[in-house]
Amino acid sequence: MSTQDDQTHAVSEQETEGPAAPIILFFIIGFAASLVLGWGIFPKLLYSQKHQPINFNHALHVEEVDDGCESCHYFREDGSFSGIPNLESCMECHEDVIGVSEEEEKFVAEFVVPEREVSWLVYSRQPDCVYFSHAPHVIAGKMACVECHGHIGESDHARVYEENRFTGYSRDIWGKNIAGLAKHPWERMKMDDCSKCHVRENVNQGSVQTQKGGCFVCHK
Amino acid sequence: MKIDRRSFLALAVGGAAGTALTPLPWKLTDDSSIWSQNWPWTPVPEKGENSYAFTSCTLCPGGCGLMVRMVGERAVKIEGLEGHPVNDGGVCVLGLSGLQLLYGSTRVKTPLKRVGKRGQGHWKKISWEAALAEVAEKLGQLRDDNQSHTVACITGSKHGTIPALFKRFMTVYGSPNVMTTPSVGDTLEMALQVMHGVEAQAGYDVENADYILSFGSGLIEGWGAPVRMFRANSAWRENGTKVVQVEPRLSNTAAKSDQWIPINPGTEAALAMGIAHVMMKESLVNNDFVESYTEGYTGWKKMVLDEYAPEKVASITGIDKMVIVKVAREFAGAGKPLALCGRGNGETPGSLAEAMAVHTVNALVGNINQEGGVVAVPIPEYAAWPETGLDNTAQIGMAKDRVDGAGSDAFPLAASLLNRFAAGAMSAKDYPVNALLVSGTNPVYSTPGANDFKKAVEKIPFVVSFSSYMDETAMQADLILPNHVYLERYEDIPVMAGLQKPMVELTQPVVFPMHDTKNAGDAIIELSNAMGGSIGDAFPWESYEACLEETLGDKWDVLSEDGLWEDEAFQPAGWGEAFATASGKFEFMNPDMDLMPSYVPLNLEGNASTFPLLLMPFDSMRLASGFISDPPFVIKAVEDTILKGKDACVEVNPATAKSLGLADGKPATLSTPKGEARVRIYHYHGIMPGVVAIPRGLGHSADDKYMAGKGVNFNELIGPVEDRASGLDMAWGVRAKLAKA
Known part of the structure; x- marks a missing residue:
């Protein structure tokens, strides 16, 4: 028994005789690579880049209409919010080409003439498990569009829509910053952002119907 | 430098530490939770502006008004129409699930021609032109051979333009064999015909009654117009109306009633007669009515006093004598008492003598055509077009005896006896049935004796179904000419579900037809035109919609605007004018037809030694048992005391189960003289010993994987x-036996 132990000991000593690999180096390589992967490559892999069917110019439209955002994004009679206008609303003005832009020409040819709804990509669409209503915010809370949606009304082009390959929702929900940091409300629209404002403004934390707080206010 | 295991470990540890400091794990965790809460394959309603389309439900005879929430062209939810006289905003679970009948998988999407054997389900798609041409050719051939009378037709409802168009087609074609799907409404119509001498349906002013005596009617289990009955039931609770439920089984209705009187199955008529006995003996009847407005009272009274003494009735019904006397006194003493009949949801016709017995209980307290009573409601007969000439073939065909014997000397009161069709078609006594058209009903499933009915249909060389769904009858067809479903089509619905005013509703399309289907009305008009001659002449309309508009006349404007036409001015006739019998009075008996309200025991099939138990069906709001079968949402809602896995549960009293050695929840074989089936035992104290019950509406072989x-x-x-008097099916149950599986 003792002989065998001696031999084993001898062999292991022999192995460590060569130049020792710097363990710390490998640790640093692993550490650095994962940082590059997590901060740099992962966000690029996670989101696909999509373009709107029509490169919409908000700034131009806002100049032309009388009623600001509400000219197109209005509350319906039943209190629900119209969101992105449907083709019928667009056609109130664009039954024919009325301007000089190529995008408008394309819009009329591809959508108006064949009466095909435009499949707009909605940057701010919350997942279906979230119940969100504009009315309490805009009508009761008297919030301006810009408070949540930022200066979208001033943009002269439709920016790239980044779709989460996993969930199918827009990157705007999590925010451009992959760390989830945001300065303004329109840079991130996660649950914590909702509750942060609700707490700060001391608004009703419970459901209007049940007077109960918690999950069921938004997750019905 | 040597790279060893420790180097890799260091790399991995470094990688893990680094990853923890990146957003990757936290972001992926968040995303996976979002993903798993919003499975991309779960359908969600379309987004967009909501609008409402209005129509009427056709899934049962109740005639509820519906508002269908739409997003664009897509129907997303069915709701009850507020302010509607039948349902006022309410809707039942079947009505609520109607969208699955529109968008679901059981639709027949295009005309189909059978290519395999009957029932195999092998079909070839064909065009409407080809399908109609084939029907026209086959029927034309039979007509050329003077066999027009050998064509039979079965429709769902009796009233309205669609059944009327089929009937008109059959008449000008030359066949008297038009049958409709029976219900207790037929029996009650006959009772009114015999006792009042009028053609009317029985309406019940349930809202204004203050004492309800129900002889087995499933008041909250689909009887009448179901949603109206829910509302009435709630109103009774609030205004203190007493509800007495007479039924062998503790049904939901019995459980919600003020008094449940368990009774030996099938002896309800005896109880009604016993109650009549007590009321007459104790002079609790409405003297004004019986003395001035009735005929044959004295003779009938004598018979009742002789034969239905409470002691005797107690021995027949199993109800304590004092209970019978007390109920009779309470009923007679109430301000507006009302007795109701029609077992369960009223889909089975029952005995005519029994319907007359219950009607008599109402008559004795003088609640005929009164507030809170029974009202003889005239049937809206607008679907009556000018007669067109019948050619020689048609005249010969129409002169033949009907295959079901309705209207013959034996059954002069009956207009249709679907229960006798299978035997008639099988025996081919006078002539065989060479072709069958079926519209708006599923008789291969829903006719008692379903296996015999199926055999009879298998024998018919040419079967055409107009069903929207691949149901059991469509499976037996040679050709399917699919109708639009109710949310895609126009159809008038004369409401015949016990309402106290004449009412017609309009089913209107809320969506464009999804598939290559055609309104059965259009199909029959086009078929007639394809056949030409005097047949084509009888159908001058361009389309069914044109026919409907013309037929409804001034009702059309109201109907297309409001979806509902109600005879606002209707007032039940006073006792002086109400009766058109030979005597001009309410007749207790009809000696010519040897008819009177009485207890006629059912001759149960099978012998008591082989089949010691009595098997009864029961109905549930969660089980559709007629033309429509449960859509997936509804079958999911069936409790596991009714359906456990794939087995129907049979309700057995624990005492009976113990004597048979049948443990709760265990499989068993239920057999009757007609067949046997695997069931699961459910020990239920709410059913009397010796009686067992299973639900109706299960056991489909067709439809989809959710139902079949x-x-x-x-x-x-x-x-x-067969009821000797009416010819209709009077069976309420059958002898049975239970054994361990």
């Missing part, structure tokens, strides 16, 4: 038993 192969079809375990 679940439970047992009660209609396969029971056969029809």
